[in-house]
Amino acid sequence: MSGPSGRLTPVVRVAPAKLNLTLAVIGRRPDGFHDLHSVFVPLSLCDRLSLVASAVAADTLHVTGIPVGGRSGGGDNLVLRALAATRRAVGGGWAGGPGPAPAIAARLDKRIPVAAGLGGGSSDAAAALDGALEVWGAQLDDQARLSVAAGLGSDVPFFAAGGPALVEGRGERITPLRGLRGTPGILLVTPPVAVSTPDVFAAFAAIRGTGDGSVRLSSAHLASELGSGLGVNDLVARAGVMASANDLLPAVAIVMPGLVPFRRALSRLLQRPIGLSGSGPTLWVVYPSSSEAAQAAQRVSTAAADGSLAVPGDGALFVAATTVASSIIALDRSPESGPAADTAAG
Numbered sequence: 001m002s003g004p005s006g007r008l009t010p011v012v013r014v015a016p017a018k019l020n021l022t023l024a025v026i027g028r029r030p031d032g033f034h035d036l037h038s039v040f041v042p043l044s045l046c047d048r049l050s051l052v053a054s055a056v057a058a059d060t061l062h063v064t065g066i067p068v069g070g071r072s073g074g075g076d077n078l079v080l081r082a083l084a085a086t087r088r089a090v091g092g093g094w095a096g097g098p099g100p101a102p103a104i105a106a107r108l109d110k111r112i113p114v115a116a117g118l119g120g121g122s123s124d125a126a127a128a129l130d131g132a133l134e135v136w137g138a139q140l141d142d143q144a145r146l147s148v149a150a151g152l153g154s155d156v157p158f159f160a161a162g163g164p165a166l167v168e169g170r171g172e173r174i175t176p177l178r179g180l181r182g183t184p185g186i187l188l189v190t191p192p193v194a195v196s197t198p199d200v201f202a203a204f205a206a207i208r209g210t211g212d213g214s215v216r217l218s219s220a221h222l223a224s225e226l227g228s229g230l231g232v233n234d235l236v237a238r239a240g241v242m243a244s245a246n247d248l249l250p251a252v253a254i255v256m257p258g259l260v261p262f263r264r265a266l267s268r269l270l271q272r273p274i275g276l277s278g279s280g281p282t283l284w285v286v287y288p289s290s291s292e293a294a295q296a297a298q299r300v301s302t303a304a305a306d307g308s309l310a311v312p313g314d315g316a317l318f319v320a321a322t323t324v325a326s327s328i329i330a331l332d333r334s335p336e337s338g339p340a341a342d343t344a345a346g
């Protein structure tokens with residue numbers, strides 16, 4: 001039997017993680033948020049979201065994979081908020097209108113660690129926005145899409161745009177950067193500590209208020225290079241600059257002091273610059289290939305298991321080798337990419 005919209009098969013979307021290769025904080029805005037200048041790249045590590053029209057009264061969400069906490073299925077989950085916001089924006093303008101668009105049953109296979117600085121929840125929201133439009137046979141123009149995305153969270157417009165980009169303003173000004181040639185390997189290491197993004201920005205505002213001008217310069221330089229053309233080895237050669245080009249580093253050190261010795265220990269173990277994604281706690285290392293990132297993942301997992309790498313927090317360390325994705329559409333279409341191509345070790 002077909003659902004209320006007439007579709008028989010679920011709409012499936014991949015929802016990639018992101019890394020901030022640079023993150024300059026320009027200053028605090030009157031609305032309390034901060035203006036940023038940040039180079040974002042999507043990764044092949046991704047969640048998978050499937051959506052189907054449902055005859056029941058309300059949207060539902062079933063989560064498998066990495067647990068997202070007790071409130072995962074509640075109305076506070078960004079997937080459910082994205083469905084509700086998209087329905088409001090569509091109004092009666094869907095295939096079966098003029099009434100409101102029908103409820104959706106959503107299934108989320110979670111592979112991206114939660115609250116880790118990898119943008120997983122925001123990416124799920126962007127995937128829900130896009131997928132719901134297809135389920136309903138509805139369209140929103142670019143401006144309306146951006147407005148729904150920005151209302152859901154600062155990182156959502158980046159995921160809605162779909163590729164490496166310079167992100168400015170609160171997160172709503174997106175300039176695509178299409179110059180990356182090749183596929184760099186990325187090692188992700190997420191210690192089991194909770195770092196609250198609002199707490200990090202509050203600590204930043206308390207100690208500094210504005211970013212270090214040198215981070216802004218590094219960010220502008222990388223954005224310009226990634227816009228015009230940059231090979232994998234050139235990107236790896238800039239790892240040291242990128243790893244220190246995050247204005248939130250001092251604030252994260254205040255909110256989560258244990259991350260500082262852990263980052264230092266990881267740097268000693270791998271002999272590479274270690275970056276922090278967003279407000280953390282995920283640390284990243286860039287490699288020329290996915291196989292080198294996978295070897296490094298093995299070393300980190302072994303060192304954590306034998307106790308030679310002391311891990312802060314309680315619980316399992318998340319370690320994954322992944323790659324930078326040139327676009328989200330490429331991820332959707334490539335059987336090679338997605339969670340199956342990534343190696344994760346607890």
Ligand code: C5P
Nearest residue numbers: 032033034153154155170171197198201
């Ligand atoms: O928009 P989002 O809910 O992801 O933001 C989480 C928190 O991060 C905000 O409440 C704010 O404290 C901080 N933030 C900020 N400036 C930004 C993005 C986030 O101050 N551009």
